[in-house]
Amino acid sequence: MQTVTVLGATGSIGCSTLDVIARHPDLFRVFAITGNSQVERLIEQAAACSPRYIVLADDSRYEEAVSLAKQHGVNAQILCGGDALEEVSSAPEVDTVMAAIVGAAGLLPTLAAVKAGKRVLLANKEALVMSGALLIDAANQSGASILPIDSEHNAIFQCLPDDFQYGNLAHSGISKILLTGSGGPFRDRSLSTFNEITVEQACTHPNWSMGQKITVDSATMMNKGLEFIEACWLFGTKASDIEVVIHPQSVIHSMVQYVDGSIISQMGNPDMRTPIAYGLAYPHRIDSGVAPVDFNTIGDFSFTSPCFERYPNLKLAIDACIDGQAATTRLNAANEVAVAAFLAKKIRFTDIARVNAETLDKMEPITVSSLQQILEQDSSARDMAMQVIRGLSAC
Ligand code: NAD
Ligand code: MG
DSSP, X not given: OEEEEEETTTSHHHHHHXXXXXXXXXXXXXXXXEESSOHHHHHHHHHHHOOSEEEESSGGGHHHHHHHHXXXXXXXXXXXXXXXXXXXXXXXXXXXXXXXXXXXXXXXXXXXXXXXXXXXXXOOHHHHXXXXXXXXXXXXXXXXXEEEOSHHHHHXXXXXXXXXXXXXXXXXTEEEEEEEEOOOTTSSSOGGGGGGOOHHHHTXXXXXXXXXXXXXXXXXXXHHHHHHHHHHHHHTOOGGGEEEXXXXXXXXXXXXXXXXXXXXXXXXXXXXXXXXXXXHHTTSOOXXXXXXXXXXTOOXXXXXXXXXXXXXXXHHHHHHHHHOHHHHHHHHXXXXXXXXXXXXXXXXXXXXXXXXXXXXHHSOOOXXXXXXXXXXXXXXXXXXXXXXXXXXXXX
């Protein structure tokens, strides 16, 4: 029986995680669930999975949560704030932490889980993009295992051989990691109309149902850029070891290419419960509720390479990956600000890449290593991105 904390329980990954857990009451017990603004959903989840703790990101909805808990007969203790998030991530009773808070907000609780030596199921890619070295070093020190939940990284993990050594592709005869992506909803849209892309269009992914931020990131392919950086940290690879391949059907979730010409891929329907179940039960396999791919109806698979003119954010992310930690931290921060501004209809779709590029351009090169330096870079890049956005609005 594993005891699990689900960070970001109310989100898309959080809901899928609780769905898989509910299928296996003999294997998993929920210790804590956390959420930000969807208090009602959080209390309903607590009524269904009986956690010991419910954590709200801040105390602004505490009274409401207490009253809803009473109505639903929920006995869990309700806590609020960043310290409480870290406590339920590192508590001695916890074996496994699902890190599924979106964005930089997930970094500190994820780091707390890693430092406490937990099995960390990492969905929150932004945490790794902003502080990969810190998380990997902390895992090496504490003995924590970081299992990738992002479907591509989970696929790569499944295609690696048992003798894989972190950072040493040659040891296992691996020549390349092929990171697949659908290309998003605008893969075939005329570039001359990109200025007119609406929030509603960008928030509709052809294959996956996900939270708003990652859906917009998928439309700009910043998501693939963040995943490129994520792959480097998770597997210890260089940027030159990774190739991005567009595969519109999202059935192959990524591949590992070997020196003898073999390519091993992982396939499945685009449903995050498969990688979540894999992470929860690793090294065993359990039912995830996902139907297998039906090859009689699936149709053709196709593949192309990404065009950077269409996806400038992907190029920015690959360049930042080569530049180093300060650049990836800044890019992630700028992108969070730019996507929020786009969702609030303050900037255009094409401005997202512009804000990201200008933010990086306007900041001096620097080396970062400590958590404090990373948080400082995150904060100053957010300020810079806001400044760039104000400049755009003034035009
Ligand atoms: P979502 O927006 O649906 O959910 C985000 C969760 O984070 C919610 O529970 C929300 O309450 C919580 N949250 C938001 N801001 C917070 C804050 N300031 N403090 C504390 N909690 C906060 O997002 P999602 O689609 O579930 O994605 C979660 C993470 O998983 C992201 O990093 C995303 O990139 C990654 N991921 C998602 C998918 C997917 O299919 N949805 C796939 C791969 C990776
Ligand atoms: Mg992914």
